[in-house]
Amino acid sequence: MTLPRQRIAILGGGPGGYEAALVAAQLGADVTVVDSDGLGGACVLTDCVPSKSLIETSNAMTLVNRSTGLGIATGGLATVNAARLYERITDLARAQSRDITARVAAENVRVIAAHGRLAGPGTVRAAGEEIKADAILIATGALPRVLPGAEPDGERILTWRQLYDLTELPRDLIVVGSGVTGAEFACAYQALGSRVTLVSSRDRVLPQEDEDAASLIEDVFRRGGMTVLGRSRAQAVRRDSGGVTVTLEDGRSVTGSHCLLTVGMVPRTGGCGLDEAGVKVDANGFIEVDRVSRTSVPGVYAAGDCTGVLMLASVAAMQGRIAMWHTLGEAVGPLRLGHVAATIFTDPEIATVGVSQRAVTAGEVSARVLKLPLATNPRAKMAGFRDGFVKLFTSPGTGVVLGGVIVAPRASELILAVSVAMEQRLTAEELAHTFAVYPSLSGSVTEAARKLMEFTPDGP
Ligand SMILES: Cc1cc2nc3c(=O)[nH]c(=O)nc-3n(C[C@H](O)[C@H](O)[C@H](O)COP(=O)(O)OP(=O)(O)OC[C@H]3O[C@@H](n4cnc5c(N)ncnc54)[C@H](O)[C@@H]3O)c2cc1C
Numbered sequence: 001m002t003l004p005r006q007r008i009a010i011l012g013g014g015p016g017g018y019e020a021a022l023v024a025a026q027l028g029a030d031v032t033v034v035d036s037d038g039l040g041g042a043c044v045l046t047d048c049v050p051s052k053s054l055i056e057t058s059n060a061m062t063l064v065n066r067s068t069g070l071g072i073a074t075g076g077l078a079t080v081n082a083a084r085l086y087e088r089i090t091d092l093a094r095a096q097s098r099d100i101t102a103r104v105a106a107e108n109v110r111v112i113a114a115h116g117r118l119a120g121p122g123t124v125r126a127a128g129e130e131i132k133a134d135a136i137l138i139a140t141g142a143l144p145r146v147l148p149g150a151e152p153d154g155e156r157i158l159t160w161r162q163l164y165d166l167t168e169l170p171r172d173l174i175v176v177g178s179g180v181t182g183a184e185f186a187c188a189y190q191a192l193g194s195r196v197t198l199v200s201s202r203d204r205v206l207p208q209e210d211e212d213a214a215s216l217i218e219d220v221f222r223r224g225g226m227t228v229l230g231r232s233r234a235q236a237v238r239r240d241s242g243g244v245t246v247t248l249e250d251g252r253s254v255t256g257s258h259c260l261l262t263v264g265m266v267p268r269t270g271g272c273g274l275d276e277a278g279v280k281v282d283a284n285g286f287i288e289v290d291r292v293s294r295t296s297v298p299g300v301y302a303a304g305d306c307t308g309v310l311m312l313a314s315v316a317a318m319q320g321r322i323a324m325w326h327t328l329g330e331a332v333g334p335l336r337l338g339h340v341a342a343t344i345f346t347d348p349e350i351a352t353v354g355v356s357q358r359a360v361t362a363g364e365v366s367a368r369v370l371k372l373p374l375a376t377n378p379r380a381k382m383a384g385f386r387d388g389f390v391k392l393f394t395s396p397g398t399g400v401v402l403g404g405v406i407v408a409p410r411a412s413e414l415i416l417a418v419s420v421a422m423e424q425r426l427t428a429e430e431l432a433h434t435f436a437v438y439p440s441l442s443g444s445v446t447e448a449a450r451k452l453m454e455f456t457p458d459g460p
Contacts, residue, residue, distance in 0.1 A: 005028060005029065005030050006024075006028075006029045006030070006134045006135070006327070006328055007029065007030045007032075007132060007133045007134050007135075008020075008021075008024045008029045008030070008031045008032070008133055008134070008135055008136075008137065008324070008327070009031075009032050009034070009116075009124040009131045009132075009133035009135075009136045009137075010024075010031065010032065010033045010034065010136070010137045010139060010320075011034050011116045011117075011118075011124060011136070011137070011138045011139065011140055011272065012033075012034075012035060012041065012138065012139035012140040012141060012304070012306070013033050013034075013035030013038070013039040013040070013041055013100075013104075013111070013139075014040065014041020014042060014043050014044075014139060014141050014304060014305075014313075014316060015040075015041060015043050015304065015313040015314075015316040015317040015320070016041075016137075016139030016141070016303035016304025016305070016306075016316035016317065016319060016320040017033055017035065017041065017137065017139035017303070017304070017320060018033065018039055018040070018041075018100055018104055018320075019316075019317035019320045019321055020137050020139065020303060020317075020320030020321060020323055020324045021033050021104055021107070021109045022103070022104065022107055022109075023320075023321045023324040023325065024324040024328060025104075025107035025108060025109050026107070027324065027325075027328045027330065029324075029328060031107075031108075031109045031110065032109070032110045032111075032112060032124075032131050032133070033104065033109055033110070033111050033112070034111075034112045034114060034115075034116030034124060034126040034127075034131070035111065035112075035113060035114075036113070036114060036115045036116075038094075038097045038101075038113075039097055039100045039101045039104060039111065040093075040096055040097040040100045041139075041141055042141050042142075042161075042305075043141075043313045043316070044093055044096045044097050044100065045093050045094075045097055046093075046160070046161040046164075047160070047161070048313050049092065049093050049096055050089045050090070050092075050093050050163075050164055051160065051181075051184060051185070051188075051345070052345060053088065053089045053092050053093070054085070054089055054163075054185075054188050054192075055184065055187075055188045055345045055347075057080070057085055057088075057192065058187070058188035058189070058191035058192050058347070059191070059347060059409075061078060061080065061191050061192055061193070062191045062347055064078045065077055065078055065191075066384065069384050070384055077193075079193060080169050080192045080193055082166065082167065082168050082169040083167055083168075085192075086163075086164045086165075086166065086167075089164050090164050112126050112127055112129070112131075113127075114126040114127035115271065116131075116272075117271060117272050117273040118136065118138075118272060118273035118274065118276070118277040118279070118300070119273060120277075121299075122134065122136070122299060124136060134299065134327070135299050135300075135301060135323075135327040136299065136300050136301070137293075137300075137301045137302065137303060137320060137323050137324070138269070138272065138274075138279070138287060138295070138300065138301070138302040138303075138306060139302065139303045139304045139306065139316065139320055140267075140268045140269055140272060140304075140306045141268045141304060141305045141306055142265035142266060142267050142268050142305035142306060142308075142311065143265060143266055143267075143268045144159040144160065144161060144261065144262075144263075144264075144265060144266075145263050145264040145265055145266050146159075146261070147176075147234070147236075147237075147261065147263055149235060149236035149237070150176070150234065150236055150237035150246075150259075150261060152261060153239060155239075156239050156243060156244050156257070156258050156259065157237050157239060157244060157258075157259050157261070158258060158259065158260050158261065159260075159261055160181060160185060160260065160262060163185075163260065166258075169189070169192055169193060169194055170189065170194045170256075170257050170258035170260075171194065171195065171256075171257040171258075172194070172195045172197070172243065172255070172256035172257040172258070173186075173189050173194045173195070173196050173197070173256060173257070173258050173259075173260060174196075174197045174199060174244065174246050174254055174256040174258070174259045174260070175189075175196060175197070175198050175199065175259075175260045175262060176199045176234045176237070176246060176259060176260070176261050176262065176263060177199070177200075177201075177261065177262035177263040177264070178198055178199070178200030178201075178202065178204075178205040178206065178207070178228075179206065179207070179208065179262065179264070180206065180209075180344050181262040182198065182200075182205075182260075182262035183198075183205050183206050183217065183344060183346050184344060184345050184346055185260055185262065186198045186221065186226060187217075187221065187346040187347055190221070190224055190225070190226050191224075191347060195225070195256075196226045196227070197226070197227040197228075197229065197254055197256060198221065198226060198227070198228045198229065199229050199232050199234050199246060199248070199254065200228065200229060200230050200231070200232060201231070201232065201233040201234075202230065202231070203230055203231060204218055204230060205217060205218045205221070205228060205230075206218075206344065206350075209344065209350060209352070210350070210352060210356065210357050210358075210391070210405045211357060211358075212357065212371065212389065212391065212405070212407075213350045213352075213389075213405055213407045214350075216348075216387060216388070216389070216407055217344075217346050217348075217350065217407075219387075220346075220347070220348070220387050229248075229254070232248045232249075232250070232252070233248060233249040234246050234247070234248060234249075235247050235248060235249045237259050237261070242255070242257075243255060243256055243257040243258065244256055244257070244258060244259040246259055265305060265311060266284070266285060267281070267284070267285045267286045267287065267305070267306045267307075267308060268305075268306060269281070269285060269287065269306055274287070277297055277300065278296065278297050279295045279296060279297050279300055279302075280295065280296035282308070284308065286306065286307055286308030287302040287306050287307050287308075288307075289301070289302050289303075289307045289309065289319070290334075291322075291334030291335045292322055292323070292326045292332060292334050292335070293307075293319045293320070293322050293323035293326065293335070294323075294326070299327075301323035301326075301327065302319075302323075303316055303319035303320035303322075303323055304316030304319060304320065307319065309335070309337070310337055310340060312340065312342055314340065314341075314342075315335075315337075315340055318335060319335060322334070322335055338354065338355070339353070339354070339419075339422065339423065340353070341353040341415050341416070341419045343411060343412035343415070345412070347409070348385070348387055348388045348407050348408050348409050348411065349406075349407070349408065349409065349410065349411040349412050350405070350406075350407050350411060351405070351406045351407075351411035351412050351414065351415035352403070352404070352405050352406075352415070353403050353404060353415055353418055353419045353422060354393060354401075354402050354403015354404065354418070354419075354422045355367055355393050355402045355403040356403070357369065357391070357393075357405070360393060365393075365402065366395070366396055367393040367394060367395065367396065367402050368393070368394050368395075368396050368452060369391065369392070369393055370391065370392050370394075370448050370451050370452050371389050371390070371391040371448075372389060372390045372391075372444055372447060372448040372451065373388070373389045374386065374387070374388035374389055374390070374407075374408055374441065374444055375388075377439075377441060377443065377444045378438075378439040378443075379439040379440050379441050379443070380408075380441065382439065383409070385409065387407070388406075388407040388408040388409075388411075389405075389406075389407050389408075390404065390405075390406050390407075390408070390414075390444045390445055390447075390448045391404055391405040391406070391448070392404045392418065392428065392445075392448045392449060392452060394427070394428045394452050398427065399427035399428045399429055399452070399453075400425050400426070400427050401418065401421040401422050401425075401426055401427065401428060401431060401449075402422065403418065403422055404418035404422075404445075404448075406418070406445070408441050408444075409441075410441070414441055414442055414445065417431070417434075417442055417445050418445065421449075428449040428450075428452035428453055429449075429453050431445070431446060431449035432446055432449040432450040432452075432453055434446055
C-alpha cells in the first residue's frame with residue numbers, strides 16, 4: 001500500500017522557503033507556499049541581490065577610475081548616474097523574483113500571496129483560508145534592527161532596504177555598524193564616489209572575521225580616504241536641516257548628508273502564531289531548531305534567518321531542503337556549519353571556509369597555517385593590485401586541508417578550490433599536485449599548498 005501524498009505548507013518564500021518547496025515538489029509532495037512580499041524574499045528583493053548588484057557597479061567604478069594606471073587614457077574620474085543605478089538594481093531584483101515564481105509554478109507549487117500564520121496543529125491560515133499540512137516549514141526571515149533614538153525615516157536615516165529609493169548618491173554617508181553589511185556598503189559607496197565615515201563600536205572593522213583579513217580591509221578603507229571611527233558607539237541619529245548628525249556615546253558627533261544603519265537583524269516572526277503553537281524561541285526571539293531544522297513542535301520545521309543560525313542565503317536554502325528531505329523520509333545528513341563557504345563582498349573580497357584563525361590561535365583546533373601574500377602573484381601584478389592573501393589551514397598530522405581564507409578580487413570564486421579540498425579531505429600535497437592555470441590568482445592557492453608541504457621542524 002502506498003502512503004497518501006504528503007502535504008507541505010511553507011510560510012515565507014525566500015531561499016529558506018522556495019528552495020524547500022522545490023525539493024518537496026520534486027519528491028512528489030503537495031506543496032503550498034504562503035508569502036507576503038514576493039518570491040525570492042528579502043534575499044532577492046531588498047538584501048543580498050540588490051547589494052551585490054550595487055557592488056558590481058562599484059567594482060566597475062574602481063576599475064575605471066584606476067584605468068590610467070593600466071595605460072588607458074580617460075577624460076577624468078567616472079561618475080555615477082544614481083537614478084539609473086538604482087533602477088537597474090530594482091529591475092534586476094524584480095526579474096529574479098519573477099524567474100523564481102516561474103520556476104516554482106513549473107513544479108506545480110501553489111503560491112498564496114498573503115501574510116500567513118500557524119493556526120492549530122498541522123494548520124496554516126492565510127488569506128482567509130485554512131491550509132492543512134502534514135508538515136509545516138517556517139521561513140519568514142528577519143528585519144533590520146532599529147536602534148532607539150535612531151529610527152529610519154527613509155530619506156536621510158536609512159536601513160539598507162531603503163537605499164534604492166534614493167534619487168541621488170549620498171554625498172557624505174555615515175555608516176553605523178562595521179559588521180559584514182556595514183563594511184560592504186561603506187566600501188561600495190566609497191568606490192561610487194560618496195565620502196564615507198564608518199562608525200564602529202569595536203576596535204576594528206569586521207570584528208567577527210579573520211583578523212588578518214579585517215586589518216587589511218581597514219587599511220584599504222583608510223588608504224582610499226574613508227574615515228573609520230573605531231571604538232565609537234552610536235547613541236542617536238538626528239535629522240537636521242543640512243542632513244544628519246550621529247551622536248556617539250562619548251559625546252562626540254559626526255555630521256553627514258545621510259546615515260545608513262547596519263546594526264543587525266531581528267527575527268520576523270511577529271503575528272506568526274508561534275506562541276500559541278508552542279514553538280520555542282531563544283532570548284532574542286529566533287526560532288530554536290536542531291540540525292535537521294526541527295523546532296520544538298513535532299511536524300513544524302524552521303529555516304533561514306528566522307532561526308538566526310547563520311544568516312546566509314546558502315544556509316537558509318540548505319536548512320529548508322534538509323527539513324523537506326527529513327520530513328519526506330529521504331536519507332539526510334544534519335547541517336554542517338563548519339563547511340559553509342562565505343564571502344564578504346568588500347574590495348578586495350574576503351572569502352572563508354572551514355576552521356578559523358581564531359579557533360587555531362585559541363588552541364581549539366590544531367592546525368598548520370600558511371599565509372601567502374598576493375603581492376608576488378604574477379596575475380595580481382598584471383591586473384595592478386597588491387592587497388590580498390591566501391591562507392590555508394591543514395591538519396599537522398595528516399596534511400588534510402581544514403579550511404582557508406582568501407582575500408582577493410573575486411575571492412568568492414577562488415574559495416571553491418579550498419572548499420572542494422576540505423570537503424573531499426584532500427591533503428596539501430594533493431592540492432599542490434593539482435594544475436593551476438599560469439598566470440592566475442588560483443595559482444596562489446596551489447603555491448600555498450606547496451609551501452605547506454615543505455618540512456620545517458617548527459612548522460611553516
Ligand atoms: C545587505 C545584505 C546582503 C546580503 N548578502 C548576502 C550574500 O551575499 N550571500 C548570502 O548568502 N547571504 C546574504 N545575505 C543574507 C541573506 O539575504 C539571508 O540570509 C536570506 O535572505 C535568508 O533567507 P530566508 O528565506 O530566511 O528569508 P528572507 O529572504 O527574508 O525571506 C522571507 C520571506 O518570508 C516572507 N514572510 C515573512 N513573514 C511572513 C508571513 N508571516 N507570512 C508569509 N510570508 C512571510 C517575507 O515577505 C519574505 O518574502 C545578505 C543580507 C543582507 C541584509
